[in-house]
Amino acid sequence: MTGDNRCQVAIAGAGPVGTVMATLLAQEGISVVLLEAGGDCAQDLRASTFHPPTLEMLDRIGITKMLLETGLKAPVFHWRDRKSGEVIDFDLSEISDVTRYPFRIQCEQYHLSRALAEGLERLPNADVRFNSRLLTFQQDQTGVDLWVETMTGIETLRADYLIGADGANSIVRKWLGIGFDGFTYPERFLTLSTEVELADHLPNLAYVNYVSDPDEWLVLLRVPSLWRVLVPVNGAVDEETLRSDANKNAIFDRIIGDGAAVQTRHRTLYRVHQRVAKSFREGRVMLIGDSAHLNNPLGGFGMNSGIHDAFNLFDKLAPALIGNRDVDGGLALFERQRREVTHTFTQTQTKQNMEFIKGNQDNAHEARRQAMLAIKQDDVQRRQYMLRQAMFESLETAAAIA
């Protein structure tokens, strides 16, 4: 704990992306203050998939072992056709020549944020401040002044750099006046979790299943203690109705029958967006994670790409903080690489994944099913598809940008 009002880097937001960024910096001896508006790291039902390159990166900060021990290994994921029951399976062990982790890890994101926040609290040069909401900031040639609301009043802090990892409604992005172009899907996404073993009702279920259906698509995901069901719902209907027993019963009736017998642990509604910040940096202030880009959860790219932002930024920023070297060119490269990847890979692929799972009329649905079968049956296409879905392609895209 530093406990004073001066640090090299201040980070707003102790989600998965902010805690990874803070750990990278703090483990190099850089003084970091991590500000979190909540009383703890948020325990929500969002990300649960860690892709192979993310696991490799997280090895650098020594946290992959915990994820492997806590989460479930999912080497296989399914594209399923809901009407016919047909399963098209993809096995990541086919790409074990490019990764030591040829599987996804299924583990809720808060395990990562919590473990990293605890680790930070043990480092003398890191200071994790919960109940501390960044209100505003002002930058000049040599640093950034921050105003932070705490339980006892407004505190000030001076940092060399500020990193906004403060999520979709980022105050850092807003104060910089950076546009956030894109769109919001008209439907909302309802996430239901249950201890009922869905695999007892749906034979041959993988831990990760994308279930395509023109009428009601689904994502069925296993995490260690629960099944999670992600389903689109009519965005015009009120929240109470969408979260009601009647709606839950109807959804599970259609999945396994006897929905009334299914107890749920969570019923959470999300609005889902495709948006990218017009810029990821202004002067000494940078944006990473959901503060910089949002996408639908089909493929599990949001948190993973935010963690990739953090690693990229660390490699560009650390030389300035450790070696006092000029960092401007590096920060410009961070922005070029991560914005390009966000547009050409993450946005494109998640929109495509959504189109694919949704179908429209039956003809379009059938055409997509045939396209997926063609990918599965062709060795070259299947390998490329798995490298893309496992996010290796996104890192190649970034590396190609000078």
Ligand SMILES: Cc1cc2nc3c(=O)[nH]c(=O)nc-3n(C[C@H](O)[C@H](O)[C@H](O)COP(=O)(O)OP(=O)(O)OC[C@H]3O[C@@H](n4cnc5c(N)ncnc54)[C@H](O)[C@@H]3O)c2cc1C
């Ligand atoms: C249903 C669903 C499923 C998903 N599944 C996946 C998946 O499987 N894989 C995947 O990669 N992604 C997934 N995502 C996306 C993923 O959850 C997000 O991309 C990820 O949480 C982004 O992390 P973050 O740290 O950038 O932001 P957040 O997790 O939103 O964290 C931001 C933090 O900043 C804090 N904060 C906000 N304002 C302030 C302030 N002014 N001062 C201080 N603190 C502040 C907040 O309290 C919060 O703790 C999913 C999303 C949804 C909706």
